[in-house]
Amino acid sequence: MKTGIVRFPGSCDEVDALEAASRVGEAVLLWHADRDLQGVDAVVVPGGFSYGDYLRPGAIARFSPVMEAVAAFAAEGGLVLGICNGFQVLCEAGLLPGALLPNTGLRFVCRQVECVVVNERTPFTRGCGAAERLSVPIKHTTGRYHAPEVVLEGMEAHGQIVLRYAPGRNPNGSERDIAGVCSEQGNVLGLMPHPEHAVDVLRGSDDGLRLFASMREHVDAARAVA
């Protein structure tokens, strides 16, 4: 599997994402001004402060040339993983439902959290068990997931809520404790926790690697069929 990691001006987690993706295959950086995705099998839109988070997080980044290519890639069923700021970008781009609002507590929250895998049948969680808990760090100010009630009901029905914060541990006021959601087709996932920072027990947890390994499994399985 070849993974492309998008680098915007203001990205700051692209190197960790590159390193994490390198553990399950080949990984390259994709510059925001390029439309060429270099034949990758999966794209990661990483965390950071793309374009300074001016206006709203992700609002400007969604118009970058690379995002046009990422949207076309997602429309063809390509795997797209948005982490933190990347999640915000994917929501702004309309590739995922909903939006991220400032944390209820107004503070920047930086700590390890427990997430529950709510849907283990996505390309990103297929290597996880049902209701398995993952220990992954968060670090954000704008992570309160919001979508209109009727949209949330539809997402529940379609299995689009993929990760929730463990009961009683919602760090930002997200509706329904939502930590990560996927598109209706399941090939685009956005989450506020940072799996790319949790790929080695020396850093506290390697649970995040499960997502990258799942993507690898998915790509390999799709190739075996083709």
Place this chain on the structure above:
Amino acid sequence: MRARVLVRPKAGILDPQGKAVERALPALGFEGATNVRVGRLVELDVADPGDLPAMCEKLLANPLIEDYEIVA
């Protein structure tokens, strides 16, 4: 033409910034301020004011979470 766009958090969406300001006012001796909401003002010169609604829908506001008002 000089235009102003006011962007506000949609009604019903929790605005923690507004809440923080609301709590700060009594601490300074200003009683009686309620329902504080904090939004954003965008000022711009536009050649065609007819473009403003589309600018708001596509970039200046996120219609899912924000309302906008164009003030000429």
